[in-house]
Amino acid sequence: MSAPAPLSDLHPDWLERGYQHIWMPYTQMQTAPIPKAVTSTEGTRIKLADGGELIDGCASWWAACHGYNHPHIRETMIKQLEAMPHVMLAGLANEPAFTLSARLAELTPGDLNRVFYSESGSVSVELALKMAAQYWFNQGETKRTKFICFRGGYHGDTFATMSLCDPEDGFHAAFAGVVPHQMIADLPVNDETEQALVRLLEEQGEHCAAVVVEPLVQGAGGMLFHDEEVLRRLRRLCDAHGMLLIFDEIFVGLGRLGSMFACERADVVPDIMTLSKTITGGTIPLAATIATDRLFEGFLSDKLEHCLMHGPTFTGNALACSAANASLDLFEREPRLEQVMTIEAHLTQALEPCRDVPGVQDVRARGDIGAVQLDIRSFEELQWMRARFVDLGCWIRPFGNVAYLTPAYTINEEDLTRLTDAICKVVPEWSAEFGRG
Ligand SMILES: Cc1ncc(COP(=O)(O)O)c(C=O)c1O
Incomplete structure (x- = not known):
């Protein structure tokens, strides 16, 4: 097996040096894309070293429920x-x-x-x-x-x-x-x-x-x-x-x-x-x-x-x-539980259009969780979707056979809409790209 690919000059020094030594979680180090360098977080936003910003759709593995840096x-x-x-x-x-x-x-x-x-x-x-x-x-x-x-x-x-x-x-x-x-x-x-x-x-x-x-x-x-x-x-x-x-x-x-x-x-x-x-x-x-x-x-x-x-x-x-x-x-x-119920209503309604996309097996929402279950057949498809979400400025990480959202309970309407729009855009693209039509 070969070593991980060397990094380009675009990455900060610390990423360059550390990447040769860190072991990332649930990551095939030979083929995984280089991780995004993050400089700070605020609310539902992840700020990147390259000046970009991502809306976090999974609140750092379902944890940052009040948004970052409350x-x-x-x-x-x-x-x-x-x-x-x-x-x-x-x-x-x-x-x-x-x-x-x-x-x-x-x-x-x-x-x-x-x-x-x-x-x-x-x-x-x-x-x-x-x-x-x-x-x-x-x-x-x-x-x-x-x-x-x-x-x-x-x-x-x-x-x-x-x-x-x-x-x-x-x-x-x-x-x-x-x-x-x-x-x-x-x-x-x-x-x-x-x-x-x-x-x-x-x-x-x-x-x-x-x-x-x-x-x-x-x-x-x-x-x-x-x-x-x-x-x-x-x-x-x-x-x-x-x-x-x-x-x-x-x-x-x-x-x-x-x-x-x-x-x-x-x-x-x-x-x-x-x-x-x-x-x-x-x-x-x-x-x-x-x-x-x-x-x-x-x-x-x-x-x-x-x-x-x-x-x-x-x-x-x-x-x-x-x-x-x-x-x-x-x-x-703060009205956290009410906020979660507002998120549930939004997810239920906004993800519904995915149901008609070929390859979609189910769409469901409960509380802070919105899930689109897909006929995913390879890890490559997951990687492809993850990259598309990043292109759209969203941190959404499908795994197994679901593309899902578990945002901070404090997420505002605009950011939540950006996340659900991204799912409604990428799911049909995936369906067409991988021949589920
Ligand atoms: C239901 C449940 N139990 C246990 C764990 C393990 O928690 P940790 O990753 O903090 O060890 C998780 C993590 O996702 C979980 O979802």
Whole structure:
């Protein structure tokens, strides 16, 4: 295999030097286009070193929900940085982490009252698995070593979380023989799939610690929607079979669907919930794994080994927690959830014309998510579309078989229209270029 192509003189020095050494995420370094050099961000705009500007259609992997550089988050972080960016959490308390825990407990439904912090979504899901497994272990149930998860699901890139992802269509099929084997089921969207899940619970339930699901939308699986009844079924089945239920709200939580949490829409409380991405308004890494009182109480004991055996170096990082507190302030002070519903109305109407384009399989919108599902047959087609969107001044990154938008909740009408217009222009071009007509 040959080395990545050398860069032209048009790129800044730092990109030139660093490109020979950096390893980019989910990127075939031999064939991928050179990344765009970014100098700053503001609102929904990404400013480029070549003087250009892009409207961000995916809010930096679904995270920058208040737009970039919101002054309230920035000022809060600057103050915290000056006082104390970090101090270890074991045995020491910092105000932002403790305040954030109380606020999250107040905000989340039911008795989801205990918050454990980590630095990425994947690790927060790992922690949810660990909590569930150790909860049973502490009660002497040592056979519950597996998890039930769903086709179309995505929960992260670490080994345990890869094992929860869709084993065939997901990003991690190549690791099938390496990651632990889990029980992969179809979401119980109808009687047939519900009965199949019941059989799985009856046959394998005693070996399983928890059911893990992305509630209402499977994001990285292709922006696949299911309805609230699925979550109610899962809760009923888990209760009937004495199983824990984990909701991975890393994508859908904190406003994405027009409510603070997806589970509220179904009036269902999971035993454990994970949050990340938008938790700091997309400014700095942080994730939270939130457990119910019942689950937490399963760790209370006079035996040290019954405590939660977990403690990453940067858990409860004060700077990240200050950003999260500022982000929650914005949900309180500004009409975020209404803004999301306005975006949903816009996406629903503006993407509809794509439905008639040959090669388009579906068009759907929910909350801040608009997706056009396409008969994409090669990675080259995705690359071609991505480049066309950049030509039009838009940062839209189709993956798998969807071209999608998940803009900042604060995006204005004009920028949102530029994004939806770009999709409505590029989708027919793709259809003609790749012969789907
Ligand atoms: C539902 C869900 N869970 C987990 C993750 C992993 O989060 P991270 O990329 O922060 O590790 C993601 C990331 O996209 C996600 O969408």
